[in-house]
Amino acid sequence: MDDLASFLRTRRRRVNPTSVGICVDNRRRVEGLRREEVAHLSGVSVDYYVRLEQGRATQPSEQVLDALARVFDLDETEREHLHRLTRRPRRRAKAPGGRVRPELLRVLDMVTHAPALIMNHRLDVLAANRLAGLLLGRPIPGLNTARHIFLDEAERGLYADWETCTLDVVGHLRLAAGKYPEDPGLASLIGELAMGSERFRRLWARAEVRARTHGRKAYQHPLVGLLELHQENFALPDESGMELLVLSALAGSPAEDGLRLLASLGTDSGDVHPTMNARLS
Structure with missing residues (x-):
């Protein structure tokens, strides 16, 4: 229903390049940031960030997540959601029941x-x-x-x-x-x-x-x-x-x-x- 890769892709496309100090011209056809720009701004390799967006790397460190949250200018709710998507609990969370006391x-x-x-x-x-x-x-x-x-x-x-x-x-x-x-x-x-x-x-x-x-x-x-x-x-x-x-x-x-x-x-x-x-x- 939800995954880290799709969340990262949508957040990347939402960022205005000028807001993070990237100069753009009329020839730019990319919506939001390029993958290599995100990698540079967050301090990770381009290959690693590409693997994140492709779902081939699913458990980034807290430091990487914090850096990505900063680049994407996530609010507190989005930050918590990003961290939650990377957690792999030993037992899967069971959906709560519907009984009202x-x-x-x-x-x-x-x-x-x-x-x-x-x-x-x-x-x-x-x-x-x-x-x-x-x-x-x-x-x-x-x-x-x-x-x-x-x-x-x-x-x-x-x-x-x-x-x-x-x-x-x-x-x-x-x-x-x-x-x-x-x-x-x-x-x-x-x-x-x-x-x-x-x-x-x-x-x-x-x-x-x-x-x-x-x-x-x-x-x-x-x-x-x-x-x-x-x-x-x-x-x-x-x-x-x-x-x-x-x-x-x-x-x-x-x-x-x-x-x-x-x-x-x-x-x-x-x-x-x-x-x-x-x-x-």
Whole structure:
């Protein structure tokens, strides 16, 4: 699903030669840096770097990785991903299960004024509170937000910043693929998205990685209009691969009024109690 060679190739092509002190002219036809330029800037032989990009050298030293990260101007998330791709643990990482503890469901039940959900590394929604169910407007069991965003065109309008959402989803799945390369469920999901979405295929080929922990999230809800919310992601303990996501509205904002209206509308059409999916393996 992911490998060191493809990551290096995409990072090399992303670098502007002038940003690392290389003069270029109109005759240059190479996108980004040449392999020999990367080798020179990182202090390794051209032959060794070529073998890295061809997948024939898979365990470079920490010093080489740090040098490549510097040349490619990788951010912290990308640096961690690069190092993870070269690690070969004695036992392959097992994909986390999908069982949500009852105590976490009680926490969701306590969050009454903001949509809140629990998701796994595949972006399956494992549980959600009442307001999150009303926001998403569909049953929680079986919901995968990657499929929802890329494959369900009828629901695309719900995401006011759809293009940004697609970048976040692909970046997250890239990170997950690096952490759990032997997860068949994740491989199947990525294949399904690639088959069904041309945009997913293009973004996946860029090998971008993202770890979004907080930020703006805007929804264009069909009943209450635009909801500009703030998303906070909380990684759950015990290496479960799960995250708690809470979408809050600024006090006194139109979004707060919108959530209040959404909650009141929900009481007329049936409650959406915190729901836990069946075990996902």
